[in-house]
Amino acid sequence: MKTLAQIQDEMQRAVLGKDNRATSLVASPPEGSTADRLRVYQAAYVLRLTDFLANDYEKLLAYLGDVRFRKMAEGYIKAHPSDNPNARWYSRHLPDFLKNDCSFRRNPEVAEMALLEWALSHVFDGPDVPLVTMAGISSISPDKFAGVCFDLVPTMQQIKVTTNVTSLWASLKCGETPPSPEDLETPADVLVWRQANTSRFRILGPEEAMALICVQEGMTFAHVCEMIAVHDSPDDAALRAAGYLRAWIEAEIISCIRFIDAGVK
Amino acid sequence: MAAGSWARGNHPMQGHPDYLGFGLGLRPQHYREILDGEPAVDWFEVISENYMVPGGQPIRMLERVAERFPIVMHGVSMSIASTAPLDMDYLINLKKLAQRVNPKWVSDHLCWTGVHGINLHDLLPVPYTEEALNHVVSRISAVQDILGRRIAIENVSSYIEYECSEMSEWDFVAEVAQRADCWLLLDVNNVFVSGVNHDFDARTFLSSIPIERVVQFHLAGHSEGETCLIDTHDAPICEDVWKLYARAVERYGPVSTMIERDDNIPPLADLVTELSRARDIARDVLAREATVT
Numbered sequence: 001m002k003t004l005a006q007i008q009d010e011m012q013r014a015v016l017g018k019d020n021r022a023t024s025l026v027a028s029p030p031e032g033s034t035a036d037r038l039r040v041y042q043a044a045y046v047l048r049l050t051d052f053l054a055n056d057y058e059k060l061l062a063y064l065g066d067v068r069f070r071k072m073a074e075g076y077i078k079a080h081p082s083d084n085p086n087a088r089w090y091s092r093h094l095p096d097f098l099k100n101d102c103s104f105r106r107n108p109e110v111a112e113m114a115l116l117e118w119a120l121s122h123v124f125d126g127p128d129v130p131l132v133t134m135a136g137i138s139s140i141s142p143d144k145f146a147g148v149c150f151d152l153v154p155t156m157q158q159i160k161v162t163t164n165v166t167s168l169w170a171s172l173k174c175g176e177t178p179p180s181p182e183d184l185e186t187p188a189d190v191l192v193w194r195q196a197n198t199s200r201f202r203i204l205g206p207e208e209a210m211a212l213i214c215v216q217e218g219m220t221f222a223h224v225c226e227m228i229a230v231h232d233s234p235d236d237a238a239l240r241a242a243g244y245l246r247a248w249i250e251a252e253i254i255s256c257i258r259f260i261d262a263g264v265k
Numbered sequence: 266m267a268a269g270s271w272a273r274g275n276h277p278m279q280g281h282p283d284y285l286g287f288g289l290g291l292r293p294q295h296y297r298e299i300l301d302g303e304p305a306v307d308w309f310e311v312i313s314e315n316y317m318v319p320g321g322q323p324i325r326m327l328e329r330v331a332e333r334f335p336i337v338m339h340g341v342s343m344s345i346a347s348t349a350p351l352d353m354d355y356l357i358n359l360k361k362l363a364q365r366v367n368p369k370w371v372s373d374h375l376c377w378t379g380v381h382g383i384n385l386h387d388l389l390p391v392p393y394t395e396e397a398l399n400h401v402v403s404r405i406s407a408v409q410d411i412l413g414r415r416i417a418i419e420n421v422s423s424y425i426e427y428e429c430s431e432m433s434e435w436d437f438v439a440e441v442a443q444r445a446d447c448w449l450l451l452d453v454n455n456v457f458v459s460g461v462n463h464d465f466d467a468r469t470f471l472s473s474i475p476i477e478r479v480v481q482f483h484l485a486g487h488s489e490g491e492t493c494l495i496d497t498h499d500a501p502i503c504e505d506v507w508k509l510y511a512r513a514v515e516r517y518g519p520v521s522t523m524i525e526r527d528d529n530i531p532p533l534a535d536l537v538t539e540l541s542r543a544r545d546i547a548r549d550v551l552a553r554e555a556t557v558t
Contacts, residue, residue: 001429002429003396004348004391004392004394004396004397004400005348005380007392007427007429008347008348008377008380008389009380009381011389012379012380012381012383012385015385015387015389016383016385024428025392025427025428025429026425026426026427026428027425027426027427027428027430029425029426029462029463029492029493030462030463030464031492031493032491032492032493033492034425036491036492037424037425037492037493038425040424040490040493040495041385041387041389041424041425044387044495045385045386045387048386048387049386052386081383081384082379082383082384082385082386083382083383083384084384085314085342085344085352085355085378085384086314086317086342086355087314087386088314088315088317088318090386123321124321124322125318125319125320125321125322125323125324126319126320126321127319127320128319128320128321154319155320155321194321197321197322197325
């Protein structure tokens with residue numbers, strides 16, 4: 001008699017469609033054949049994982065249409081059996097999968113749509129952390145400001161796109177026919193974040209994108225101001241930096257103020 | 266039974282959970298109506314995994330619902346019958362959620378969901394053998410030790426039976442409950458679906474499960490596949506399942522009852538109406554029983 005471990009191994013192989021050795025494990029049913037009954041589990045496996053993908057990538061489903069989406073899902077399911085007990089994480093590899101999928105080589109907006117949707121869902125239920133307010137900033141004494149650093153919330157992502165994927169997403173959100181996919185003249189950074197329990201995104205200008213990367217890298221705010229000054233006109237660099245900081249605080253993406261020695265950058 | 270009060274060796278039936286009445290599965294589509302209104306629902310069951318996320322809106326909404334309604338946590342990924350090692354990360358996260366939500370009890374299924382690091386996201390049946398029984402009992406005991414509470418285990422719908430089974434499903438379930446000293450969540454729809462699929466009398470199943478172990482009933486809809494019934498939770502409860510529910514109430518008395526709906530989710534009002542039928546059936550059966558006795 002086979003052990004429980006052997007039975008589960010053979011059943012799993014059958015559910016994954018690898019082989020049908022498990023047929024011999026199954027008692028003859030009152031209706032249909034043992035193979036018919038195993039097919040219920042095989043079909044349910046593909047259907048369920050396809051549903052996970054469809055739930056996580058609603059706009060991609062709308063963009064590709066049901067038939068293309070299901071074909072794409074079949075490929076992903078074959079390449080990525082679920083390795084996490086929580087269905088929430090099953091589809092996390094889809095952006096990379098699409099980026100490397102040769103059938104979408106001429107459609108980079110497809111992988112970027114997945115990247116944007118995954119980022120939106122990722123920030124939606126990311127960890128809650130304390131937020132810095134404008135009042136918190138105002139309380140910093142001027143002599144300490146040179147050495148101030150900011151930590152960003154874990155519920156923000158800065159992603160790079162090369163296509164008009166944000167316009168495509170916005171059209172699909174409104175139920176409109178999306179515009180034709182187009183390459184951007186230069187790649188753009190998109191800030192994806194959670195504000196008031198809602199996932200949001202916006203395209204960052206090159207200077208703000210650079211400044212935000214500097215903050216993420218742990219630079220002091222004084223150093224960030226210097227970087228802004230050399231990026232564009234130095235005349236009102238401090239003012240522009242203050243404007244970005246205000247926007248980030250109002251967007252709820254600054255979680256902590258740290259002070260380091262003024263000499264350290 | 267308060268969280269953390271369970272300890273191995275406690276008298277088995279001490280701390281039987283309170284009767285909660287009639288509940289529904291908590292679904293995001295209904296958050297607003299539940300929080301803004303006064304739905305005729307006594308308690309809510311949540312899918313544990315849906316709230317095992319780092320933060321944000323889901324956990325916040327659950328905490329708001331939990332301020333007003335008793336909560337029961339129901340998982341789909343414990344894989345209690347798997348021969349793979351217990352997933353300790355999963356159990357730790359489950360315990361953290363339970364500490365945060367303070368559920369009346371925690372449940373999962375008598376099934377396995379995968380081996381070799383793969384999760385099939387399905388509730389696969391076990392062979393009803395002495396080997397499987399010993400395995401499941403030891404795993405439930407370990408989980409109860411880790412969680413610090415007695416858990417409830419649910420019978421699943423199945424589409425196959427194993428050639429090597431040495432006992433009936435109902436004897437297996439009853440034996441698991443007694444030996445592991447756990448509660449049972451009796452899914453009436455699953456009993457019906459498996460009864461049709463494997464040609465057994467659902468009433469025999471009901472009459473074989475120890476009354477004192479059952480803390481909850483599940484009711485749900487199913488659909489008809491090509492050669493068997495499929496447990497889809499996407500339709501209203503059918504007449505045959507309502508009849509079986511009446512039989513269950515006859516045998517078990519008042520047991521906390523809820524309707525599971527996971528697909529084609531209708532407005533909350535429709536589910537509340539369906540729930541009122543469960544109330545009516547239970548009331549009528551219990552009144553009749555009281556008259557007879």
